Amino acid sequence: MTDSLAIDAAETVDGRDQERGSDFARLSRRIVQAGLLERRHGYYALRLGLVAVCFVGGWAAFFAVGDSWYQLLVAIFLSLVFAQVALVAHDLAHRQVFRSRRSSEIAGLVAGNLSIGMSYGWWMDKHTRHHANPNHEDHDPDVAPDVLIWSVEQAAVSRGLSRFLGPRQAFLFFPLLTLEGFNLHVASFRALSRPSLRNRGLETALLVVHVAAYLAALFAVLSPGKAVVFLLLHQAIFGVYLGCTFAPNHKGMPMLRGAERLDFLRRQVLTSRNVSGGRVVDTVLGGLNYQIEHHLFPSMPMPNLRRAQPIVRAYCEELGIDYLESGLFSSYAQALRHLHEVGAPLRARGSVADPASSK
Template sequence: MADPVTLGTRGSDFARLVNKITEAGLLNRRPVYYAIRMSLVMGAYLGAWALFVWVGASWWQLLVAVLLAVISTQIGFVSHDMGHRQVFRTRRASDMAGVLFGNLGIGLGWGWWNNKHNRHHANPNHEDHDPDVSPSVIVWSQDQLGRTTALARFIARRQAYWFFPLLTLEAWHLHVASVKEVFKPTAKRRGTEGALLAVHFVLYFGLIFTVLPVGMALAFIVVHQALFGIYLGCSFAPNHKGMPILTAEDKLDFLRKQVLTSRNVKGGIFTDVLLGQLNYQIEHHLFPNMPAPNLRKAQPIVRRYCEEIGVSYLETGLIKSYSQALGHLNEVGAPLR
């Protein structure tokens, strides 16, 4: 039976869990796994563009756009792992690979996204400190309703219905934010990141408008970027949306802050591949530098430990996770209706 949780023991809960995970060898690097995964993803990416050139001026290109949206998101997952230094041991190697996969590969600024994502990990679902729950377009808590724009309040009335349509713009938002970041004097690697973003967009638009007539090219871009945004959003939404929103009044230790604001999604190998293994979100937030293939092995250890110390551990199916997230958004907007 676990000891009662007191202010004196809570801080050591995570330390005991770290010992269990370390003894199981789950923080060890997986270089062979990542070498294979990166090769497959980049091979698929280059192959999809070769297919694009081969198909030529045909409306079948819209299916190629769908394929590229899936592969682009998978590249995003690999870039995410690089940001947490799951792939390479050193920061320099992680940054070099990150700007190649992110900026050059899919047109997403490595430095800007990595900084934003690390702030999310430090304070998940905190309405003042987590950039992923800032009230920009979607409003995540009723306390935020009075601190938003008129447009955000208009959307908030029916934001559960707006959520998926808005995701079609998510990729464009990420591209624009990435470009804006390189013009800030405080941005790191401004020259490198800006140059790689420029090369990406020149090659991307140049190839598309060279191979396809204007109308077909525009349709291809819309389908690719819209589905890219939807896939990204649908991969990250189940992790925290609909989970408790923290405020300055909440005083939680590291373990509880990470576990109580995160949700796991079950579903087997297919779900693991579909969601880039981010469906083990609780384990990922507790051990962000743990290689992705080890998260599945860490799950039973973490879940059992949370049961021992009396910490709620939420795991649900993919559809149920969306239902919980949309239900939360609908509840937040209720006062405006």
């Protein structure tokens, strides 16, 4: 597993100019001179403290409410808190909080594996590959045609579930997100079989402890029926929240494939979309609404992304590079429109096949 999530722009300027191009090097110098890569210890102390208080408070409320249908309100609250913990784990993986890998890893294992049952090592490996080649059909695991298809080329060779869902995938996208929480847990346990996974024994132990404690709490406090409903509601909203956080960032943006290559600056900017909306959206999406700035400078602390945006936008204008920012609902519409368009070949194939099959 690589550790490239924590790329520091200061190091990039010195050692990666050839790989990433002089355009990015000049932008990096502006960002470094503005002090936007410096750690924000006060901000993260407050943010991590608030998330921890909400996490503990949510479970305290769960035990206080007892065997009641009011627990569905607790399930909703805890699903939002779980998503915020996942966003904290994301920042830890990028070393936005701590500079050292060890400190980031320890905190990430507690936040990811122990707190919400998601493998920190598996997710970090997957996310590293995404950052290296966003929206590249051959290299970005986030656009692999496992369930949904993301290009007409994928539609042409689709098989199994993706072929079945493809014609109607735009309408199924949000319903499918209700399963994303379960998918993250399953993928985390499947990743434990990989010899390349760092700290595999510790990751396994923490995931097992999380699942055992979570299920024990539910079935000890609630009747079996209420426990199942709580679990389904909690995991469904958790999955929808995370899906709605990550979907606006790249879905519907240009796709790359084969040997198609862009320099680092253009590869990150042209495949990413920012989401406007002010500080409320910043908090809800964990800063990922500044996706362009985040992809260019992954180790930049979340609160600095807002300050980096005008620098990056102005620089892109200087170079004539398209810089896209949309509203939250507009970004979802663009993503759904893209899903519908790439499913068109499968819909056309089905309409051609129908008359023949009826004879």
